[in-house]
Amino acid sequence: MKITNEDILKFEKFYRVNFVNSLAGFKSANLIGTISKDEKTNLAIFSSIIHVGANPPAIGFLMRPISVERHTYVNIKETKYFTINHINSDILKKAHQTSARYPKDVSEFDACGFTPEYSDSIKAPYVKESLIKIGCRYVEEHEIKFNGTIFIVGEIFEVILPDSIIGEDGFVDIEKVNTITISGLDTYHETKRIARLSYAKPDIEPKEL
Amino acid sequence: MKITNEDILKFEKFYRVNFVNSLAGFKSANLIGTISKDEKTNLAIFSSIIHVGANPPAIGFLMRPISVERHTYVNIKETKYFTINHINSDILKKAHQTSARYPKDVSEFDACGFTPEYSDSIKAPYVKESLIKIGCRYVEEHEIKFNGTIFIVGEIFEVILPDSIIGEDGFVDIEKVNTITISGLDTYHETKRIARLSYAKPDIEPKEL
Numbered sequence A, B: 001m002k003i004t005n006e007d008i009l010k011f012e013k014f015y016r017v018n019f020v021n022s023l024a025g026f027k028s029a030n031l032i033g034t035i036s037k038d039e040k041t042n043l044a045i046f047s048s049i050i051h052v053g054a055n056p057p058a059i060g061f062l063m064r065p066i067s068v069e070r071h072t073y074v075n076i077k078e079t080k081y082f083t084i085n086h087i088n089s090d091i092l093k094k095a096h097q098t099s100a101r102y103p104k105d106v107s108e109f110d111a112c113g114f115t116p117e118y119s120d121s122i123k124a125p126y127v128k129e130s131l132i133k134i135g136c137r138y139v140e141e142h143e144i145k146f147n148g149t150i151f152i153v154g155e156i157f158e159v160i161l162p163d164s165i166i167g168e169d170g171f172v173d174i175e176k177v178n179t180i181t182i183s184g185l186d187t188y189h190e191t192k193r194i195a196r197l198s199y200a201k202p203d204i205e206p207k208e209l
Helices: A005-010 A012-025 A072-078 A089-097 A108-112 B006-011 B013-023 B071-079 B089-097 B106-110
Strands: A002-004 A029-034 A041-046 A048-052 A056-061 A081-086 A133-143 A150-160 A181-183 A188-194 B003-006 B032-037 B042-045 B051-056 B057-063 B079-086 B134-142 B150-160 B181-183 B187-196
Touching: A002 A005, A005 A012, A005 B057, A005 B150, A012 B051, A012 B057, A012 B150, A029 A072, A029 B134, A041 A072, A041 A108, A048 B013, A048 B057, A056 A133, A056 B006, A056 B013, A056 B051, A072 A081, A072 A150, A081 A150, A089 A108, A089 A188, A089 B187, A150 B013, A181 B051, A188 B089, B003 B006, B006 B013, B032 B071, B042 B106, B057 B134, B071 B079, B071 B150, B079 B150, B089 B106, B089 B187
Parallel strands: none
Antiparallel strands: A002 B150, A029 A041, A029 A081, A048 A056, A056 A150, A081 A133, A133 A150, A150 B003, A181 A188, A188 B187, B032 B042, B032 B079, B051 B057, B057 B150, B079 B134, B134 B150, B181 B187
């Protein structure tokens, strides 16, 4: 069936949110950890984190408009650092719970049962229960004029992960530590590898690696 | 183990590309279809497509720097429309093959074995073999100064999908049509739903829906 822009605008609000959030495909599942100037920690689930570049290493994510107070945004602007922590199947329910609207003086680390962990190089807290952790330095932001969302870019400052999941060619097997993926607003999936394919060249069929 | 920014910069090029591309987590798997002013079609695989907003419905993706010629980018700027087509497990190898560097006068539709399909409302070609298709109108772009990549935003103009996968609350079950997900540069995964969780509220444990 065909659904037009006009149809979508006429949908009931939650129907529309569920529908449109499903369209882009599977999404990354991460917790972003931050700390305020006065050392209050914050933790929030994000499904919009994407790869930005390898050299220099960079990562980005989209934030909803800051017309309502966004603790993650305020903390990043205050301290310039944030952490990205993969969500695995063991911590899925607690990770989902960080999306509840806690007041600013409540840390989602405490409220949702996560343990903050610190490296000696950056101030922002990592999530101990996560197995792949990325420390980032705020680099720049872009406001999407169409709807007020903000694309934030961070330089990857350090990565903490088990060395057993790094392949000989640098590929990190995130499935091995049960990193999950999200569809729509609230649906979580585990994965199973189908294939790894060779670098594509015109007129040569890709091989399974 | 801890890997620092300096370590990453010292990695061999392909090791670094594999490593950093794995870090953000699982990625969406889509083909972007475009057409040039003189009606040459183009098709390219993208793993950077993310949800931007539901009202009005919008979607975005990150493109690599345009210092080398990017047919997708040129076509979008010329005609203002593009299509996003979910990659399912049946068309995975052909979809991967679109990443080979074909000359501008070769259409990846022909070279990789896809069928262009047109709606009466937009010029850009859909992929017949894809089961979830999104027609988009170019809205704006932002150049990431840090590395010259470009974040492109499109308004969702129309969506073509089987009505059997749309739930009562608008959730689209993309797993039902075997939409796949990507990790790293070249690794493809199928998914299995673990849980759908209720809207999170402070001090109430999320329920499975």
